[in-house]
Amino acid sequence: MTAALGLLTELVRHRTVASGEGALAQLCADPLREGGFEVSTPGWEEGREQLVARTGSGSAPLTVTGHLDTVPADPAQWTVDPWAAERDGDRVVGRGTSDMKSGVAVAVVAAVDHAARPHDCRGLQLVLTAGEETGCTGALRLRRSSLAPGGPLLVAEPTGNRLTPGHKGAHWMRLTATGRAAHGSAPHLGDNAVVRLARAAGALHDHGTWPSHETFGPVTANVGLLRGGVQPNVVPDFAEMLLDVRTVPGVEGDDVRSVVAGLGGDGVRVEDHVVLPVVDTDAHDPFVGLVREALVAAGEDDELQSPARYFTDASVLAGLLSPSGDGRPAPTVVLGPGEPDQCHVVDEWCSASKVEAAVEIYRRLFDGWCRAE
Template sequence: MTDMTRARAILDQLIAFDTTSRNSNLALIEWVESYLAEYGVAARRVSNEEGNKSNLFATVGPEVEGGVILSGHTDVVPVDNQDWSSDPWVTREEAGKLYGRGTSDMKSFIALALAWVPEFVKGSKPVHLAISYDEEVGCLGAPAMIEQMRTAVPRPRLALVGEPTSMRLVTGHKGISVYRVEVDGAEAHSSLVNHGISANEHAVDLMHSLVELSRELKAKADPDNGFDPPYPTLTIGVMQGGEAANILAGHAEFQFDLRCPPGFVADELLAPFKAHCEALDKEMQARFPQAGVRFHKVADAPPLGDEGSEDAMAFVRKLTGENSPAAKVAYAAEAGQFQQGGFPTVICGPGSIEQAHQPDEWIAIDQLEQGCRFMERLVEELA
């Protein structure tokens, strides 16, 4: 079996696991463990508190310094209410493309890394596989694994996160912070507004202040920072509240995310908004003790910068053969967490982010072939 054939077979297997973030990923993790065991590679799990999801990391090759971390996430976004032309959990090949949920983001990279395990075990420098859960819902899983790898793994040369970049080198991504705001009012007949508090009314007021902040951040953008868009972006993704048109809403809530380039701190940008929430909370409770505002941080992942990654950049350029300027991307990833953990980190992987999260998600077979050549060169460098 050639390495490309093995990669295709592994990709088919990985796609068949429905690892939508709301589901367990343990079936996939167990399959990877069994696959690695065939080559004498022991893996270590780092599970979540509930025990229904797990990261996995493993050293392939000798336990020495100077190796490379290859990292990817197992979870994918939902296919609900998307118009797929075929089963999203079965890889379909057509016109030079492979269709299926996760083909681009990012099971193809994991398949490539696993396909080359038979070669990596022969190297004089190791490959450290790092496979995570819950990246798509705020990069929640990787930090616990990274913390263990800091002491359990011999010091690697770099960490490579294989998000889809069309095999281009990426040295920067935005961070992401996700927040939920809950507003409790006091229900009353809508004709008697002085007898209650509308949670919806105050939620709208708070959301309006976030929209204003979003506009301010856009107006202060640095057009030369390499990101598109170049400013921190704030979007309200979920909002709900109320039971009927003639009842003052007793509860409302909304969720928003703030994506910051390096140099910005989400909590600092939101300090005035949080103060607004606290002031409104006191005002509402003064009228009705059960009313108020609760502000929650749901997820927080740091951005990736290019500082300290010069050697990693040069190493990956050698593997890709690509010398065009390194790119920066607006999406968030686990790369910033690896960098925060002390590993020089870059991003490079097959597929395009433009195909990710879409119905009929696909990756070009040519991208998989480029990924194969990348792995072949990595084997040579680690020999």
């Protein structure tokens, strides 16, 4: 088993569903320290540590990022143990294989290999985060002062090793309704908050006139959570909903919130929960060109893909790494070995051969970065 696949197996075998990322930060820190990286593991509570590692003499390094957490997995729905990282031919099956522990493994292995080769290193920085799946929780806790800003950003999220220079934003909202409790045998004496929000959920689900963008596609909305009430024989006096709206360039948060409020109807309160901006890098940016050169050198397709429909920590980190410090985002490319259509699904898998191909792509990119100055 190669180094990248071995590390991937170890990463998958740790359950990191909104907790426990610190163990993986330490697992990745060990080979990086041995490879000469300066490593810190900032966190905000025990077990939620993240990793920032740097090498090279440059003051504005190339940053590579990935997240260490995953969404949940119900073993009863899977045909294999979600945390066993079982092999099925070319496939490695397990929660987080595509999203995105394969990308983390590739970044660590390629970075250590790059640092071991004698050369004048322009600078490489790894940022491995916790809590990305809950709205970039960990990235939002990082500060510019804890990073080395100024360089471009490579996100190891799943693209099947295809060059993707951006992704949609996310506007999560919390909708609440307050009603009046009554006995379940006399619903006419109460005001059912769950019914009110259920009607809002249906209206939002069926809404078909969201704005669209020529390359990012349409705005989408998903009712991800709806809850309320205490038991069948009580008219619920409170209900809440969490709504996930994916945004595109040119769509302002106030406009999205206004549409949601209108569809929610009277008596429904709308509040922002998480707001993450679109990431959109110009196709002619020099960093995009550098990634294309690395893909060609590794014998891979360098065609630019449409922006990803998911969000990444780049929504936060691209601003923190701004070369000018004025908030203008760092040039960003999303490129990782995972399969985009395997995110959050049962029996999630990634391709072992694409993991190995990604190691070579990253090695070529890191070498090209250090030659580019």
